Each structure stands twice: as structure tokens, then as C-alpha cells.
Amino acid sequence: AESGGAAAGEAGDDKITVAIASAVTGPKEEVAIVAVGTKMGYFAEEGLTVDTINADGSVAAAQAVASGSADITPADTGSLLAAVQGNVPIKTIGGLVQNWPWQIAVLPDSPIRSGADLKGKKVGVISLASGSAPYARAFIRDAGLQPDVDVELVPVGVGAQATAALTNGEVDALALYGQAYTIIELAGTQLRYLDNPPVFQGIRSLSFGASQRELDQDREKFVRFLRAAYKSMLFSAANPKAAMQMGYEVFPQILGGADPASRIDSDTKTLEKWLESATPLQGEPADWKSWGDITDEEWAKTQAYTKEAGQINAEIPLDRVWDPSLLEAANDFDAQLVLKQAAEYQP
């Protein structure tokens, strides 16, 4: 079966398997990175052939990487921290989603206008064992309320299930990530968002975690992968529609049997939403620098948040988690050329 991965003719010598930390394929990292990198030949240029597997969540993805089923995964940074604490031989080698993707949303006519209004209400989270629960708790705490006392968390999942819970009044607000909201809105439900307080600024969501073993054997391979990945991101940011079309070609299963023409617009919007969280909010793509960098301050915030969420129980020495040494070489690419390719792209 024609399934995901390197469909392009010019295959490199080195193989890299990317574990997608989600059971489904969608307009997110696999499209912006894998599909575009493959279709545009960025991986081939680096002598790489890239394949994907779907792991059910960040923990499973980290396990897949650590046990050799995959080489690298864009996984939740908190999970990567937890993995390291659990002595999993995995190292973060670059950032991916740099802007906080989680938000609280309510129905447009909801009386809830600020965090404080959540008192006595119910907030829908994906599940109590997912990133959305610690986020909701942190949000509630910041609003001066006590989670699980003043506000009840209810696991509602995403998509239709979450929508139903909100519109039926089973919950008063949702705590989901941006792209999940886009899907809900595109399906016809209007939402209003509460502003995230500044505490969330700088907490990292997805980052690239690589197998320590592979890394020790061939660092260069990962440098080349990161470079191609960031180039692909830049391309996608510049021409998300083209990226989405490549996504359909490389991962036809994204469509789930639907007609591409009927989905391209909404999927492009979803992809844009994802890219928005994964790339700097300010400036023009041409000015974006230091792809994948995570500052020590960001790490500190992320560690504190992860600890608060209970995923780790002590701060982890940075050098055990973080190996930024690949980034300089990974950033060594001609951004203008990529932008040009994006502008001139013809399917």
C-alpha cells in the first residue's frame, strides 16, 4: 500500500524514521515537515530517506524512539523531560512548537469572560492524563482559583466529543490546543477564547527528541534532518496551501476518503494554525532566525510547569535533556532560496 513516508524518487542513503506522537495523520508536523521535506527534496538533498510511524501519544513515541522503532520524534517537551527522568536514552536536540498552543474556549454567548469566571464551572479537558489537564489546572490557579475544588475538570476528548460536551452544556469551557479548536470551528461551532496569562509565555510544547544511541553513532545525520525539517517549516509557513497539497500526496490517508478539493481550504487553515504555534509570531518568515533554539529561561519555565503537572518530580540538569549543539549547523541553510521555492511553487 502507498502509505506515508518517502514517496519521492530521489532517496538518500541514510534512513530516518520519525515517530509521530499521534495515532492519526493530519495537517500538522507530518505535513509541514515530512511531506514538504520529501516532496521538495530537502531530505534527499541531505542524503536522507524519511519514513514515519504513528505512535499513540508522546510517551509511546518516546518509547518507540528509545527502543529503536524510530530515530526521532516531535514529542511533548514535558514527556521528554519525564523520559529523561525515567532514564530513557533520549535527548532533545531542537525545539519545534515554540508558542503556547493551549487555550481555554467558551461558546460565544457564555458569561465566562475571564479565568475568575470559571469558579463553580466545569472545564472539558482531553483526558486527565494529557497535556490539557495540567494546562487547565495552571490556568485556574493563575486566576486565583483552586483546581478540582473551585473548578471541575471533565475528560471530554477532542473533536466531536468535545464539541458535543460544550454545546450540550456538560462542560462550560474547553481546554484544548489551537489546531483542535480550528477543526471545531471549521465544523461550524463558534468559539470565544480566553486570553492566556503571561505565565504560559515561553513554555515549550513539541520538541525533537532523538535516540541517544543513534545520536552517538551519527550526529551528522540528525543535523541534516533538522536542517531539512526547518527548511520545510519555513516553506510551509510561506506557502501553507502548497504544503497541504504535498501532505495529501505523501499521506493520502489524511483525507479519510474525502475529496481533496472539499478539504484543502479547511486543512490549510488547520495547518496554518499549527504553524502559527510552531514559528515566531512576529516578523516576516525571511527574518526568522535560530530555528529550534530553546533558551535556558524557557527550559526553566518548562521544567517548572512540568513539575507542577506532576510529570517530573525534580528539576533535571539541562545537559541531561538538552543538546543544542546540532542547531548551529542545522540553521545553516539559504532561507531566501526556500522562500523563493515557496513563492514559485507549482504543483
Added chain:
Amino acid sequence: MTTAPAADEVTDEVAPAKPTRGKRFDLRERPELILVPAVFVVLVAAWEFLIPLLGIGDYVLPRPSRIVEALGQQLGNALFWQHLEVTVRESIIGFLIGVGTALVLGTAISQVSLVEKTLMPYIVAFQTVPKVALAPLFVVWFGFGITSKIVMAAVISFFPMLVNVIEGLRAADADRIQMLTVFGASKLQIFRMVRLPSAMPFIFAGLDIGIVFSILGAVVGEFIGAKEGLGYLLLQTNYNFDIAGMFAVLIVLSVLGLIAHFIIRFAQRKFAFWAEESRVIAA
């Protein structure tokens, strides 16, 4: 489908006036030919018209008309048939492995009580473990490909079959075993000539449960981490907010289960006829 008679139908031994299996269907004889579609139509109609009335959104429970539309679209899509084929393949292979293992192990367990005592606790213990939670292990052991799904299908169809095989092989009539023993039959011959035939109703019950569960197992396996198969398609349609499409897939799964069930029941009537017939025409 011919079924066992109800109590007061025991008297109903084939009277000459009543043709047993006429070529032409007499609707009074086979009311199910009207009833099954009737129930279907009523259910579907209720579904179609009640849903909007109850204010249930299409994104929770789409109306049949939408689903049929989505189904049509799926059936016209080549990729869908690939997904279907993958799931069918996983289910069948998993079913055969699960049921085969259960037959062998069930035989050993029912025949050698030491094997039972040594193995059974572990089998039961393993059976209660939610395999979905073991996903990372499964995937490490069996890869992200089709194998892990086959294993899932096999594991979930294994236990119902095992329990039924054990119970069935034990249900054999002691007098019949004694009879064969006197004539010098070996354990194997007794097994083949008495235990196995006696166990047939149990074995077919196990097969029936097993085939239905193996489809379930394959689909759940696809939930864990797959790139193809109907389980994957379910996740994808759900993710895409294509709830009608998701229901279309669910319907395809139901039809798969039904077909499998009827194949098993057909085999039962072919290969275990005596139970049925001696029950119907007992005297």
C-alpha cells in the same frame, strides 16, 4: 435458519403436510423474511427523523441519509478498499492464529490437568490485562506493521475459544468414552471420535465469539499505531470531524461481523448437523 424447537414444538415432528425446506418461500413459514427488513426500516426511519427532533447534532450521531452518502463516497474510493482489505486480512489471520492456538492449548489443558494447573492462571492473568495499555510493548515486539494488529486480533479471539474448547472437551459423555476405551481406542482416537464431536456446540460458540472479537481486535490494534486499516480510517474520519464517514466505516465493520457470523453458523449446520437434527426430530 433452522433452530431448535421450543418446548411445545417438540411434538412438531416433520408432519408430511409441512414441507421442511421448500424451494419457494412461504412468508407465513418464514416471517423473518419480512420482519428483519421491517425492523431495519423502522429503526432507520426512527433514527433519521428522531435525531433532528431530539436536537442531536450531526457531529454526534449523523442521520442515516448522511451516512449512506458518506458510505457511497467511501465505497467509491480505492483507498477505502485497501483499508478494508488490510483489516480483513489482519482479522482472518489473527482469528486463525488465536483460534488455532486456543484449540491446541485447550486440548492440552482439558486433557492434562497438570497443564491446566500450571498454565491456566497465567492465561487468565494475561487476558485481563488491557492490551491497549501494552501497545508500546506490542509495537516493540511486533513492529508498527500488520503483525502487531494480527497479534491483537489473535489475543482477543483466543480466550473465548480457549474457555469453550476446554469446557467442550470435558463435556463428553463418560459412557461413550468408556465404550471406546473398551474397544481399545487410544487417547487420540477417543479425542477424535468422541470428545471433539461432543465439543462441537462449544467450539462453534467459541468460533462465533472469536470471529467477532478478532475483527474488534484488529481495529483496536489499528487504533494504537497504524497507517492503514478500517481502525485507522475510523480515527482519521473522527479527527477530520467527518462523523458520517466514521459511521460509514462502523457500518462496514458491522457488515463484516455479520458475514463472519453467518459463515460460522453455516459451517455449524454443515459440520455439526447431528446435534441440530436429533434435537428437532427427537423421538
Added chain:
Amino acid sequence: MTTAPAADEVTDEVAPAKPTRGKRFDLRERPELILVPAVFVVLVAAWEFLIPLLGIGDYVLPRPSRIVEALGQQLGNALFWQHLEVTVRESIIGFLIGVGTALVLGTAISQVSLVEKTLMPYIVAFQTVPKVALAPLFVVWFGFGITSKIVMAAVISFFPMLVNVIEGLRAADADRIQMLTVFGASKLQIFRMVRLPSAMPFIFAGLDIGIVFSILGAVVGEFIGAKEGLGYLLLQTNYNFDIAGMFAVLIVLSVLGLIAHFIIRFAQRKFAFWAEESRVIAA
């Protein structure tokens, strides 16, 4: 556990020299008393020492020593016992509902062939639908609380029981039914006095499968959206990358399954003794 005799043991009718159920355990008589723990020790030892040798990290399959440690930690935690209680409650209620419904429906189906023809296709069709995929619906219908998990447990333990009840009620000996019929027994009396006892081996097989699956169902239900229960604890430990803790929960689930299984088997020996005894002491 007393089990059916193997073929050449049929002759083994209780000889006076051999005490059937001695108060003191003779190990030659009951080798399982050594074998089961022995197998356990060997398995655990192999696990403990092979895992590092094979280069399998603790983060995929932790060593037993780690798991025991994590287990100890869990058992010392009051919250853990709450989770356990929730899951046990869900499983038991779900089991009772599932199995009860299966008994009633199975009875109707096996007794009235029209019910079978009208209902059975829908039941089979529903059974193949992966309930996990229906989660949104379940949650909408049954809420986010314990009910949806009970329903899940009930639904998954229902089908194996149903199939076994149907098969079992049909397996009744026609001569016995005729006998009761002559003495004027009503359908209900025939059911109670012949069909039900005859179906016992089937029913107990169904109960055995059902109880094990109902635990599975409750846990899977808790995966979908729960705030408590062992399934939730599994998700939580997994999310926290506490793989040893996760395995500790899995072990607790296994033990639950084992206990349930042995309760069912014990009940079987109490309430369906005749099958066992007439088999052992047949003459």
C-alpha cells in the same frame, strides 16, 4: 481443582486406597502446588535477568523488581485503593448487567426462533462495532461518570455470554424435554428443570469469559474519559512515564481477573457438580 479424567483414567474410579480429598496435601497427588509457583519463579527470574541482557530498557518493559517496588508504593497509597474500588465496582455492575441481559435475551432467542431471526443480526452487527470508536456517543448518552464505563463493561461481557447461553439452552437433551412435557411441564418449568441445568457448562464458560472481559471493558471505558479507576491510573502513570507504575497497575488487573476466574470456577463446582462428578465416577 478436580478436573475430568483423561481417557485412561476413566478406570480410575475412587479406589479406597486413594483418598479423594485428604485434609493434608500430598505433593505427589497435587504437583501443581509446586509447579505453579515454580513456573512463576522461573518466569519472573527470566524476566528479571533477560531483560537487561536483551537490551530492553526499563522504559519499555521494566524488571519485576522495579514493578514490585512500584506496586508497593501504589498499595501504600489510599488513592490507589479508591481507583481499585471504582474499577471493581464498574466491572461487577457491568458484568451483572451484561450477563443478566445476555441470559434474558439468550433465553428469548433460543426459545423463540422469531426473536432470534429478528434480533440476532443486529446484536452481531453491534458487537463488531469497536466501542472505543463509539466513545463520543457513549459519553453523550451515559455521561462522563461511572455509567459509561459500566455500559462498556456490560457491552463487552454481553456477547460471549449471549452466544453461550443460546448454544447451551439448545443443547438440552430432547428426551428429557419430552419426559417433562409428558408430565405437563410448562415451557418455564422445562426451562428451569432441564434447559438451564443442561446449559450450565456453557453458562459457566460464558461467565468465565464475561467476567474477564468486563474488567477489560471497564478499563477501556476509563481510557475514554475518566477521573478515577485503574484505567485512569494506567493513563496517568503512562503519561508520567512511570512505566513500572503502569505495570504495577497491570498486575493488579491480572490479579483481579484471576480472582474473578476462580470465583466463577468455584461456583461451577458448587452449582454444576453433577457434570463433574458423573464424569469422574461414571460407571
Added chain:
Amino acid sequence: MSLRTTGRPDVDTASVPADEEKWINIASLNKVYQARRSAPTHALSDITFSVRRGEFISVVGPSGCGKTTLLKILAGIVKRSSGEVRIAGADVTGPLPQVGMVFQAATLLPWRTVLQNVMVPVEVQGLDKNRYRERARELLRMVGLAEFENSYPYELSGGMQQRAGICRALVHDPAVLLMDEPFGALDAMTREYMNVELLRIWAESGQTIVLVTHSIPEAVFLSDRVIVLSPRPGRIAEIIDIDLDRPRELSVMSSDRAGVYVDRIRRHFNASVID
């Protein structure tokens, strides 16, 4: 040992204005078994006879001639192919409550003790258990199974199972008693003893009895009339009135008159060559 009959009034039959002479009435009865995997078997052909109320009638005939089939049709558990079958005026389309039956194979329920098995008709018909339990015990004592009342069927010998089956058919004192070779598995002495007991019970209760037997002397000793069936398909070869005085003792069988009856019936069997 005395065995009181319970004297239960026979409500069902009493309410029907039936002909006492044709208490059981069979006319032009035919039975064809239509097996699915083999050829149809013509079991009974054009059977016509009737039984008086309170009569003791025996049916003899070669193995496979349809005797069991005839009893089962009377019991309402096998459907006739054509003809008329009436008991106490009522068309037999299903089992009638006033009918009891002893089966050719004992057919005890393995999950019940001997006493519980004997009590089946009492339980089924909702009669007073305590009262009938005594009667059941008495019957078990009569057939020599007193010490086995708490045993399970698999602990009994073949003949003991058959005796338990006889007790079961008698316990609720049915107005019509159908007996399919009830004494087949018994030794000659037990059999004769049981014959005498059966006659005593019959005399006390006034039951109508149809007995299938392989023993021609037994048929003569017990019956008012003996119906002789021809080999399959069973037809009535002869119906013989047994004109021996009642009450009968076993010694009557050494009389010449009894011998004549026995010889007369035997002749039918001699005529029917097997294969």
C-alpha cells in the same frame, strides 16, 4: 406394605362428557417419520382401536414395529401423520395433564437425586410436595430403592434407574398411564413382583393403563386385552381379550387358559420372520 392412592379427583376428565367405552380412541392412525438424511420410515399404518376407562391393555409386537411411537403419540409428544387420537374425548395435540408415562430409557435428570426425580411430576403439576413426598418414598420402598433416595442417577444400575422411572410415573396417580417396557431391565423375579404390585395399584386407583412389553406372558398376566402389532409398519394383527378372573395371582399363569393365550400371541411372532 400398603400403597394408598391419593384419590385425587380427576377434574379434567370428569368435566368432559366422554364415552367410557372409548376412553382412549384411536382411528386410522398413521405415522411416517420424515428424516432429513435418509428415506422416510412408515412406523404405524392404519391403527384403529379403543380402550375402556379403567382398562389394562398391553401392546406387543416385534422390535421396531412402532410401539414406542404409538405411546408417544398418545402422550402428545410425537405428531401423528394422519388419523384420530382422543383421550377422554379430547383430541390429543399435545400432552394432557392426566397422562403419566414410563419411558423405555429411564430418562432421569442427572442433576437431581432419585427422590427429586420421582417428585418431578408433583413439582411440575404444582401438587402438595409434602403430601406426595411420602407417597414417593413409599413407591421407592416398594421397588427396593429406599436406601438410594438421595443417590444421583449415575450411581444406580440400569434396572434401578428403570425402577425409579416407574415410581416417577406413578407418583401423581395419573388417570391414564402409558408404560413403555417398564420392566425390560429387570430380572425375572423382580419383574414378577413388580407385575403384582402394578396390578394392585391399578386395582386401587382405577387407572387406564397402556403397557408396551416384550414379554408375552407378562402381557397376558396383566391385561384385559392384548394388541398384537405386525412388523414395521405396525398394523394391528389381532386384538385378544384375556378372559382370566381378577384379581389374578401369579399362579394363574400356569393355568391352561393362560397358556392358550400365550401360544395364540406367540403364533403371530412366529409368522413374522426377521429379514
Added chain:
Amino acid sequence: MSLRTTGRPDVDTASVPADEEKWINIASLNKVYQARRSAPTHALSDITFSVRRGEFISVVGPSGCGKTTLLKILAGIVKRSSGEVRIAGADVTGPLPQVGMVFQAATLLPWRTVLQNVMVPVEVQGLDKNRYRERARELLRMVGLAEFENSYPYELSGGMQQRAGICRALVHDPAVLLMDEPFGALDAMTREYMNVELLRIWAESGQTIVLVTHSIPEAVFLSDRVIVLSPRPGRIAEIIDIDLDRPRELSVMSSDRAGVYVDRIRRHFNASVID
């Protein structure tokens, strides 16, 4: 109709240097059934006798005295409690291949046709199916079941099932034949016919036969010796040599000598009062 015996050489027995006079040897045999839910039953008490090679011996005794138990111990499917049981010199601890048995209940396999049921011993012992199928058909013809060879057991009457069971025990021509009331469900005429046939087969094959029967005349007609058992627990009451010339015809039973034997055995039964 002629029934050749297949003349299969009896390898197993030939290789054992056994006493022809004590071909079957039973000494101080005891059997106690130890039921779990009721009191133990003493079925056989101190049984001692032996059977010559080629002898025809019958066992009679009241119902429940342990006849079936005795045969099953000989067949190796019920364990003795104490005592010695040997066939052809070999201690009986399990079934021996040269032994065939007719069961009190026919015990046919419901998933096999009549012919397939009769062929069970042939299949089990790996004998030449084609050769024995003919013999099986001949035996079925002899017992009047020729047209039922493709029927299933539930389509047979009780007596027909029993006859099929007899064919099954005879088909592989076993050296030792144990028969547990083989003719109990047959009418008098069929029974006599089967008796004559059995004697003919026995004369041709030289089998050693142990027959349990309830019919005293049958025992006298067929046997070289009759073992009379007392009521439970079965003890040997008497062993009677039947000194009637062979080959025997049915007419021998009207002879005085036969009558004397029958009366002598009957006396044992009269002595044993039931209950």
C-alpha cells in the same frame, strides 16, 4: 445366511502362556463404590471363579447386584477395590484389545450412522476397513437392520439400537466377548432368533463369552455354566453346570433337563425377597 468369522489370529493371547482352564480368572474380587455425596456402595463381595477358554458362561442375579460392575471390571473400565482379575494370564488394569463388549445401554455415537457405529472397533484397532465393512453389513443384515445402515441412531427404536450395539461388539471377532443384557430390549421372538445366531457365531469362532442376562431360560439355553449372584453386595450363590448337548436347538428348552436347570436357578431368586 452364513457368517464367516474372519479367523484373525489372536496374537496377544497366543503369546502368553496362560492356563486354558483359567482363561479368565477372578479371585476374591471386591468392589466398593465411593460416591462423594452419598454412602459407599458395596457392589461385589468376594467373587471367585474362572472361565475356560472358549466357554460360554452366563451371569444372572437380581437387579443392582453388581453384574454390570463385574463385566466392567473384566473390561478394564472400572477399577476393582481388591482381588485378582486376569484374562489370558494378564492382570486386567485397563482394557485389553482382545475383549469386546455389548453395553446395557446401547451407547451409539449420535454423529455416526449405524454402519459407522458398527465399524468403530475396526477403526479403533486399525483393521482393514474394506474387509470388515462387508462383515459389518452381514451382521446388520442378520439382526434385521440392513436397510438402516445409513440411518442415525436417533432414528432407531430402542431394540434396534441395541441390535446395532451387538453388531458393534461382534464385528472385529474378539477373543473374549462380554455381553451386558444384550437382548433386554427385544421381543421374545427376535430374542430367540438372536440367541440361536449367537450360538452359531460362538461355535464358529471359539470365542469366550460372558453374558449377563435377566432371562433364566436364556442363560440355560446358551451357557456351559451359569453363575448366580446374590442380591447386593453380589456374592456367588451358586455355579451351575448346564449339561445339555451341543449344538443346541430351541426345542431343547422344552426338555425336562433344561426345566430342572431353570427351576434350580429360579429358586435362588425366590429366596431373595426385594425389600
